[in-house]
Amino acid sequence: MDSPQADVKTTRLADYTPPDFLVDHVELDVDLRDGQTRVTSTMQFRLNPENTREGGSDLILDGECLALESLAINGEPVAENRYRYEKDKLTIESVPETFSLTSVVRIEPEKNTALDGLYRSNGMYCTQCEAEGFRRITFFPDRPDVLARFTTTVRADKKRYPLLLSNGNPVEQGEEGDRHWVTWEDPFPKPCYLFALVAGDLACLEDSYTTGSGRQVSLRLYAEHRDLDKLDHAMLSLKNAMRWDEDTYGREYDLDIYMIVAVSHFNMGAMENKGLNIFNTSCVLAHPSTTTDAGFQRVESVVAHEYFHNWSGNRVTCRDWFQLSLKEGFTVFRDQQFSADMNSAAVQRVENVDFLVNHQFPEDQGPMAHPVRPAEYQKIDNFYTLTIYEKGAEIVRMQYHLVGPEDFRRATDLYFDRFDGQAVTCDDFVACMEEISGRDLTQFKRWYSQAGTPVLTVTDRLENDRYQLTFRQHTPPTPGQAEKQPLMIPVRLALLDETGEPG
Ligand code: SER
Numbered sequence: 063m064d065s066p067q068a069d070v071k072t073t074r075l076a077d078y079t080p081p082d083f084l085v086d087h088v089e090l091d092v093d094l095r096d097g098q099t100r101v102t103s104t105m106q107f108r109l110n111p112e113n114t115r116e117g118g119s120d121l122i123l124d125g126e127c128l129a130l131e132s133l134a135i136n137g138e139p140v141a142e143n144r145y146r147y148e149k150d151k152l153t154i155e156s157v158p159e160t161f162s163l164t165s166v167v168r169i170e171p172e173k174n175t176a177l178d179g180l181y182r183s184n185g186m187y188c189t190q191c192e193a194e195g196f197r198r199i200t201f202f203p204d205r206p207d208v209l210a211r212f213t214t215t216v217r218a219d220k221k222r223y224p225l226l227l228s229n230g231n232p233v234e235q236g237e238e239g240d241r242h243w244v245t246w247e248d249p250f251p252k253p254c255y256l257f258a259l260v261a262g263d264l265a266c267l268e269d270s271y272t273t274g275s276g277r278q279v280s281l282r283l284y285a286e287h288r289d290l291d292k293l294d295h296a297m298l299s300l301k302n303a304m305r306w307d308e309d310t311y312g313r314e315y316d317l318d319i320y321m322i323v324a325v326s327h328f329n330m331g332a333m334e335n336k337g338l339n340i341f342n343t344s345c346v347l348a349h350p351s352t353t354t355d356a357g358f359q360r361v362e363s364v365v366a367h368e369y370f371h372n373w374s375g376n377r378v379t380c381r382d383w384f385q386l387s388l389k390e391g392f393t394v395f396r397d398q399q400f401s402a403d404m405n406s407a408a409v410q411r412v413e414n415v416d417f418l419v420n421h422q423f424p425e426d427q428g429p430m431a432h433p434v435r436p437a438e439y440q441k442i443d444n445f446y447t448l449t450i451y452e453k454g455a456e457i458v459r460m461q462y463h464l465v466g467p468e469d470f471r472r473a474t475d476l477y478f479d480r481f482d483g484q485a486v487t488c489d490d491f492v493a494c495m496e497e498i499s500g501r502d503l504t505q506f507k508r509w510y511s512q513a514g515t516p517v518l519t520v521t522d523r524l525e526n527d528r529y530q531l532t533f534r535q536h537t538p539p540t541p542g543q544a545e546k547q548p549l550m551i552p553v554r555l556a557l558l559d560e561t562g563e564p565g
């Protein structure tokens with residue numbers, strides 16, 4: 063008999079290879095019908111010029127819990143002996159170098175209690191695709207380094223689902239008897255983990271925002287009708303975040319519409335799907351009579367966090383899930399900076415450090431300890447940790463202090479410009495810091511690969527007008543990493559004279 067571990071597959075960073083095929087465009091048609099939802103997708107594939115694998119032009123796609131109805135290449139049905147669908151992979155033999163693949167599948171969102179992929183929550187349909195939920199909607203190369211432009215048509219019953227949303231801008235709509243449909247076009251190439259779809263009967267708070275370059279953006283916040291009066295703070299937070307990202311990072315919003323949908327059943331706090339964020343109600347609804355000050359600040363920071371992902375995560379995304387902190391650590395750092403600017407910077411910093419010390423440190427010192435950029439994982443869903451997010455943010459913060467605010471801004475400008483529309487790595491981020499500042503951050507990068515909290519022993523001494531500070535560091539072993547190397551730790555200090563003035 064197999065041991066329980068027999069099925070556990072380990073994915074290793076060292077084994078990364080570029081995708082065999084790229085997808086230029088996906089046309090999705092999602093026909094929502096209770097108990098018999100059908101998804102038709104037409105994908106334009108082309109062989110990846112970076113593909114170095116010898117021979118073999120089999121196409122391998124991810125797919126979970128999909129009932130396959132038909133497959134066609136360039137409009138011709140694929141013969142049954144040319145493909146197989148087993149163990150969550152669809153393999154089609156000997157495909158050409160460029161072709162379109164049309165697949166029709168049935169899915170059952172009503173039975174999907176994993177809240178991953180497409181599911182129903184309180185009478186509405188919604189999605190969560192990060193990290194690997196899209197493969198439960200249709201066949202696709204479900205990995206973040208395959209970026210495609212999506213056109214999505216959503217069809218459903220008019221009365222029960224008057225609102226049909228997806229990523230991008232709405233371009234067409236129509237009616238067929240008691241059903242209707244809307245087509246959305248997202249002009250920005252994105253990995254499928256950023257795909258989203260919502261169908262339901264929701265109330266909307268609408269406002270608008272004019273970007274620095276004069277682009278008018280419609281802002282739409284959706285919630286259940288009884289919660290309409292709890293969206294004002296999220297709207298204000300969104301507008302503040304949009305302005306702040308222009309002022310602080312020179313980043314403007316890029317679509318005509320920005321939407322947030324509040325959903326009561328949601329695994330994560332919120333999700334940054336392109337143009338269509340989906341939030342757990344707890345992170346977006348707030349009302350003066352029922353929400354504490356801390357609750358208001360949480361809404362402000364989560365709304366900002368998801369908005370900031372539009373650049374740090376969506377426009378520039380991760381090459382693979384080992385790089386998760388590339389977008390999460392950086393985006394947490396950005397939302398911490400934003401909250402510091404909106405509120406008291408000192409209180410904000412004390413709260414962030416308090417949270418790190420009381421929650422991330424124990425993780426880093428216990429059986430769950432893992433590096434900010436892990437070397438391997440069994441299930442990526444388990445890696446949305448405080449280490450990836452909070453320690454990841456501290457690593458970005460150290461780089462901010464090492465290179466200084468001006469060079470940091472120049473380096474992030476370089477990062478966003480150079481890698482716009484690409485899927486990159488933590489090394490690419492640090493390389494921009496090095497290039498702009500002229501510093502060698504090779505040793506600093508150990509922070510990404512070494513787990514554990516370094517313990518410092520600090521002594522000081524004043525002798526003959528000379529002040530001497532001595533730091534010793536020691537990182538206790540963590541699971542799978544017995545040997546630890548010294549880490550570069552930037553230290554800020556000031557000396558004050560007896561009147562309290564800088565000496
Ligand atoms: N990508 C999501 C976020 O951090 C997952 O929670 O915003």
Ligand code: ZN
Pocket residue numbers: 367371389390393
């Ligand atoms: Zn995030």
